[in-house]
Amino acid sequence: MRQTILFYRKEMLEMARNYKWIWVPLVFLLLGVMQPIMSYYMPEILQHAGNMPEGTVISMPTPTGGEVLAQTLSQYSVIGVLILVLSMMGMVASERQSGVASLIFAKPVSIVSYILAKWCSAITITAVSFLLGYAAAWYYTVQLIGPIQITHALAAGGVYLLWLCFVVSVTVLVSVGVSSTGGVAFVSLAFIALLSFISSLFAKVFMWSPSQLSGLAAEWLHYGESARPTFAILFTSIGSMALLLAVAMFIMRRKSPIGTHA
Amino acid sequence: MNLTVNWNIIAPILVIQLILLITALVSLYKTSATRGPKWMWIPIIIFVSIFGPVLYFVIGRKDA
Numbered sequence: 001m002r003q004t005i006l007f008y009r010k011e012m013l014e015m016a017r018n019y020k021w022i023w024v025p026l027v028f029l030l031l032g033v034m035q036p037i038m039s040y041y042m043p044e045i046l047q048h049a050g051n052m053p054e055g056t057v058i059s060m061p062t063p064t065g066g067e068v069l070a071q072t073l074s075q076y077s078v079i080g081v082l083i084l085v086l087s088m089m090g091m092v093a094s095e096r097q098s099g100v101a102s103l104i105f106a107k108p109v110s111i112v113s114y115i116l117a118k119w120c121s122a123i124t125i126t127a128v129s130f131l132l133g134y135a136a137a138w139y140y141t142v143q144l145i146g147p148i149q150i151t152h153a154l155a156a157g158g159v160y161l162l163w164l165c166f167v168v169s170v171t172v173l174v175s176v177g178v179s180s181t182g183g184v185a186f187v188s189l190a191f192i193a194l195l196s197f198i199s200s201l202f203a204k205v206f207m208w209s210p211s212q213l214s215g216l217a218a219e220w221l222h223y224g225e226s227a228r229p230t231f232a233i234l235f236t237s238i239g240s241m242a243l244l245l246a247v248a249m250f251i252m253r254r255k256s257p258i259g260t261h262a
Numbered sequence: 263m264n265l266t267v268n269w270n271i272i273a274p275i276l277v278i279q280l281i282l283l284i285t286a287l288v289s290l291y292k293t294s295a296t297r298g299p300k301w302m303w304i305p306i307i308i309f310v311s312i313f314g315p316v317l318y319f320v321i322g323r324k325d326a
Binding site for chain 2: 144
């Protein structure tokens, strides 16, 4: 436990030195702020876009607050996930490449606390960044577009945060298994995209898959309480995250040349 | 082309972008080596909005 905390603090320090604590939250904030503003100005932007015959009247249904917030989440699903994976791809892989890992494991260090600390620190920055961006998006949506029911927005935010945590867990596992940082990013993104794609194709079979989380968050914003049953998906997601971490620890123990202390 | 823009709404976006840009430049100034020539990153950071600084932080920094 003490070791885990020690490693956790080391990770946090390293992320601060890498400027990750500045740029990752800022990018999430930017994404969150931009979507409501884009929706707000959309009629005007369309009007000034070229290729429109004179006198064209564009009538667009004004989106509700929930819809705009759901659009923000779908922005996070593309660019947010990309940013997260890219910022964390080197977590274990680059440490092993540079030899820092073998330096660490020359001492009796437990692999469990090593991986756990990496995961916890990654979750911390993810949660802070996402919550910051989401809060900004929420604020702007309420100011510019329209009201959102607080419980729905909170539920959607919580569900979506769990999806990002799942993404982080996948990245941690891949970062342990693949040795080049570029490879880590590619494999993680490919896995997440494939999982989302397959589970949208076979929605019945993958009803409880963690990849349903992002859709579920959007449903909460659109329909509120009449969204799909939530708790089953939450349980499978938390379970699969634990499984991913366990596999990561297993692979780490197999791969590390010296450190066999569990 | 005269979009009526409420600057109170747009200002936060510009401020956040500016902070991102300055952070990237400060980091570039302090770092000893980057992937690719160091001067190359200055126009990327300044002229490619949002993704320029991000690109620098993700692949430009050697210790990242």
